[in-house]
Amino acid sequence: MTLAEGILAGDQRALARLITMVENRPQEAISDLQALYPHTGKALVVGITGPPGAGKSTLVGRLAKKLRQLGKTVGIIAVDPTSPFTGGAILGDRIRMQELATDPGVFIRSMGTRGSLGGLAKATHNVIRILDAAGKDYIFVETVGVGQSEVDIVKTADTTLVVLVPGLGDDIQTIKAGILEIADIFVVNKADRQGADRVVAELEMMLDLSNREAAWRPPVYSTIATTNKGIDAVVEGIEGHIQHLRQNGQLEVRRRERYRTEIMAIVEEEIKARLLDLWSAGGLEQLLEKVAAREKDPFAAAREILQPITGNGKGGTP
C-alpha cells in the first residue's frame, strides 16, 4: 500500500510518514501528493499569525476544541521559521492542549525551517494538502511573527486571523502594513490585561481609515484564551468570513490565485533544476564558447536553451 492509499484509508502513521517525507525528501513525496490531490479542496484553511507569545497556540487549541464539540475534525500546523525543530512533541508542549493531543479527530504537527524559508512555505503548503486529503475539516496554520515569510505562509489560508495583545509598546504601530492587509479577522488576546480595550479601539479606528476592500470589514474580537473567554465568537467569525467568501465567489478566486502561484513556482523550480543539470552535464559548453567568442550574444544563447519550451526560439507564446 502506498502512503497515499494509507492516508485515504485513515492510517495515522502513513499520514505522519508522508509529512516527514515532505519535510525531508520532498522529491520522493511527489507521487503520493499527486495521488492525494483529487481528494483535496474540502478543508478550510485558517492562518493564525501574530507576535511571539501572543497566545496563538493557546487560542488555536481552544478553537480546535470548540470545533471538535461541533463535530468537526481539525489539523494544526505550527510553523516556526526561527526554529530548526520539527515534529509533534515540541508543539504538544507548546500548544498546552494535552487533551487535544490524544483526540484522534485532531492532528498536530510543528515545522521548523530545516532548509530555506521558501522551502518551509512550500512544505507547509503540501502538509496542508495532506491533512486536507486525510479529511480534516479545518486546518489551522500558526506562524510566529509579522515578517514576509510568515505572510507567505499565511497566504495559503482561506481565512487569516491576526492575533494582537495589549502592551506591545507602540501597539498598532508595530503592525506592519502587510499584516493589516492580510487580516480577515483580528483577535485581541489577553483581554484580562490592561489596555486591551485600547488596542480594540485603535484597530477599529485604523479600519475606519483604511481603504481596503469594502465588501469585508475585518471584525475585531477580544479573547482570554487561557480561560476560553470569547472563543465561540471567534469560531462564528471564522465561519462568517468563509460564508462571505463563498457567497461572493471569493473563496474560489483566492484558491485559483494560489494554484497559479503554485504552478508557476513548480515550473520555475523544474526549469532551474534542468538548467543546472544541463550545465553540469556539459551540454552548454559549446554555446558558452560561442558567447565568449562573440559569435552569439547571451540573449540569443538563452533563447536557444529555452527553445524546447517557447517553441519558436524567440520567447513569447509558442
Ligand SMILES: Nc1nc2c(ncn2[C@@H]2O[C@H](COP(=O)(O)OP(=O)(O)OP(=O)(O)O)[C@@H](O)[C@H]2O)c(=O)[nH]1
Ligand atoms: N494572561 C493571559 N495569558 C495568556 C492568554 N493566552 C495565552 N496566555 C499565555 O501566554 C503565553 C504564551 O502563549 P502561547 O499560546 O504559547 O503563545 P504563542 O503566540 O503561541 O507563542 P509562540 O508560538 O511562542 O509565539 C502562555 O504562558 C499562555 O498561557 C490570555 O488570554 N491571557
Ligand SMILES: [Mg+2]
Ligand atoms: Mg505558539
